[in-house]
Amino acid sequence: MDLGVLTRGNSTKTKGESRGSGSATVDVQLAEFEGLGSGELVKLILQADSARRQLDGYLTALLGRFGDLEGQDAVEELCRQFGLGRHRARQQAKTSNSLKALPDTLEAAKQGWISIDHARVMGESHLRAPLSKDQELELVVVAISEDLDEFKKTVARSEDERRADDGLTRHERQRERRSGKVFDGDDDMVVLHAEFDRIAGERVKAALHDLSDRLFREDARSGSDRTHEQRNADALVALITQRPARADSSDVNSNGSGCCPVGDSDAVSSDDSEGHDVGSEIAPQATTLIVSVDYDTLSGQLKSAGLIDGTPIDIDDLRHIACDAGIVPAIFAADGQPLYMGRKQRAVTAAQKLALIARDKQCIGCGMRASACEAHHIVWWDDNGPTDITNLVLLCPKCHRKVHKHGYAVVEDAAGQNKLKSPHRAIDRDRARGPTEAVAA
Known part of the structure; x- marks a missing residue:
């Protein structure tokens, strides 16, 4: 597609060199869109999406070539200069490296036929089970017409077929693809992302839904306006950081997961006035936090508390978490240490x-x-x-x-x-x- 169709207004031109095709010019001209109708807006949106796909593919090809010269660590470091977080930078570096083995896939991304996310899924699958040239081209054709969620399933089925003779069951191959990530997101929030095989995933869902349902019944009695997403988040925190207070072999939930005991609606209680609700059968898990706190010798008070990454916390919050966690001071110089x-x-x-x-x-x-x-x-x-x-x-x-x-x-x-x-x-x-x-x- 000629990116020059985005015309009407100021333009930005950049010249680069594409592998195997000599000199190429990427000409992006951003159209003015005030006063346009819905039909014209949709046309421009589709054109802009195509341009974005081409630039994503071209950038990935550039990063792959840079990695050949300087190594993958240098690629990740360069991606950080784009303003990406460490997780996104590492992901982009891995994608550029994996797609070097799939030139047709990378070319399809550079032409804007498929998104870089579709290409990344193929690159990750190729690392686990190599694609032949014909298999790669077949998946590229499918990627053009399927959305990302559908395409992930298609690639998973293709990978199962390619690995049919490796002696593993489909469940065992799913287990190999399990992953879990915890990283800092926007606005000082923490993001958890995990993928499980079907059996483990069902156990996690059962445990999460059971505790979330108990919190819902408690909210209904107390009149809490906590949302469904907030209940799920609180239940997840409880399941990860806390433990059954009276755990034994009989403490198995109704779905058989054994992850969290399930009782009736009276088995949930609120432990403070801020809505940090957990089940009465859940007790704090042993946790250690390292915090830095200034001590004002004149007033005899603690001030300027912060977590290890520098995030400030209120002294009242420090007192609250001290009930559930061992607090370790950050020691730089002290007698006996x-x-x-x-x-x-x-x-x-x-x-x-x-x-x-x-x-x-x-x-x-x-x-x-x-x-x-x-x-x-x-x-x-x-x-x-x-x-x-x-x-x-x-x-x-x-x-x-x-x-x-x-x-x-x-x-x-x-x-x-x-x-x-x-x-x-x-x-x-x-x-x-x-x-x-x-x-x-």
Whole structure:
């Protein structure tokens, strides 16, 4: 499609080079639409959608080529410069990499015939069960006419057929595709996204619906205006962070899931005035939160409480969650809590680990959550590096292996923050703070 059809008004022109086709010009001219009727608006919307698809495909092809030159870590870092969150940036980088093996699919996206989301589904399936050329083209044709939800089912069926001789049942193949993600969304909200095989998914739905129904009956008695979505969210929090108070082998819900005991409508009670309703048979789960709180010695009061990521919380909220969670202070220097061990010992102390979590907040390489990370000596212990807080950073196991086995180095950026640098990219050796050769850890 000629993007020049979006004409009437100012235009933005960018020139690029498409693989195998020489020089190409992408000409997007944005039309004025005030005063247009519905029919004309629909026409422009369809044209704009086609242009968006082409640009999405072209961008993905560019990122794939950039990944060939600089590596996938560099692609993800570049995507972050678009203003994308870490989760979206990682997803875009993975899509650009997977579609390099499916040139026809990528070309269909570049031409605007299919969306980049359709292409991504095919790329992910190809990684699990390779597509032949003919199979790829067949799915591209189907992708043109099916919406994304339908197409996911089509690709799943195709994958099952391609893997028919791998000795696995369809349920076992579904289990392989299970996934769970927790990441920061907009406006300081936290987003959970999970996909389960059918059996596990039904168990989750049964447990969630049971507790949500109990909360609905409680809301009906109390006159609460909590919405269905809010009840589901509260039920999910309860199921994840709390546990049955009188759990035993007989505590199985009516659907047989065993995830949450089910009683009658009287088995639910409200635990505070803010609507944090949980079942009376549900008790707090052991949870640990790391918070930073200033203490005003003049007034003798706590002030400026915040979570590990810097999100401020009210002191009243801190008191409330203290009932359900163990509160651990962020310790940087305190009597009896040494943060500088020198060469006395190799392993970090509990206080040092807490200080690292409060300072780095996540893996300095990939952003993995701090609780899954390990302490790494910037100047390695075997090279006489001390076990001091200034010589330690948080690395997830995967990034830790990159340093010790693949030549990655911990360096400081312009702001003085520790970052992980790939050996495949130019490293300012004067600022490198650790060895880049693989030696014994």
